[in-house]
Amino acid sequence: MIKIDTLQCKACGICGNVCPRHILETIKENGQKTTYISKSRETLCMECGHCQAVCPNGAIALERFRNEQFPEHDSVDFDGEQILEYVKQRRSIRRYRNEPVSRELLDKIINVSRYSPTGTGKRVTGVIVVEDSDIIKKLSALVYEVYEGLDKGLRNPIAKQIIKRKIGNNLVSTLTDFVMPGMRWYIKWYKEGKSNEIFRDCPALLLFHNPVSEPMASENCLIAAYNAHLASQAYGIGSCVNDLIPPACNRNHKARELLKLPKDREIYASITLGYPKYKFKCSIPREFVDVQYL
Ligand SMILES: Cc1cc2nc3c(=O)[nH]c(=O)nc-3n(C[C@H](O)[C@H](O)[C@H](O)COP(=O)(O)O)c2cc1C
Structure with missing residues (x-):
């Protein structure tokens, strides 16, 4: 009103x-x-x-x-060139030092993310902050279980047809051609105790959720996650958007319970976080395939 x-x-x-x-x-x-x-x-x-x-x-x-x-703005003293430099230096960080990220820093990152725009203007995005290594461990086991099951299903022609009917041809092609070839290695290394390539052995994890009924649930969460990713770098924390974790959490009832995810909500975006193990000293060329002025 x-x-x-x-x-x-x-x-x-x-x-x-x-x-x-x-x-x-x-x-x-x-x-x-x-x-x-x-x-x-x-x-x-x-x-x-x-x-x-x-x-x-x-x-x-x-x-x-x-x-x-509604406090009045202070002036911001950076310009477009500085933003360009900042985003050129932005990197998806997948290797972390074995060191926890403080609650204070996580709060700061979430504080930036909460100013993200949403499709319908409603403020319906929630964040689950996983900072407990035991929970990350338990969640990891459940997520790998989901992908192992999916791999078996996709290798079986009859099960593959059922999966296709459930999730559509496009997603099955993405899984078969892009996700699973790498995932089979991830599962192998995880089972051998070598590494956790889905969660990247991260010390902290942010999961962004929306009501299933929200028309732009996925976009809302991805933008919030991306802003958290951008912010984390400014606070000296490395992060990486991760789209393997959300669907597996949503589909596994034990994972949903572990995360206390309400029944009417799903996780649509996530980022792994931690102190970067390595420093990228150069930027990487990034191009659009095409830019047209009409
Ligand atoms: C929507 C989206 C999903 C992504 N999912 C994953 C993921 O599951 N695992 C991962 O390691 N990186 C993921 N990334 C990170 C990209 O792979 C990354 O942006 C790419 O490697 C380029 O590196 P840069 O971000 O440092 O430029 C994702 C990025 C986006 C935008």
């Missing part, structure tokens, strides 16, 4: 202009401008907070927020 303080409001109309659904409207009647809330669109409010943040006169308040949650 939006409230307009009519004493403060100067009816400049900026709030309605930035509102994605034009819930606030400014009209001129008898030479006098007034801003009001459209009765027919009020229920469309996504509570994004833009109207409150942009109002130059502090005249708008959303019921779900407190005023002190």
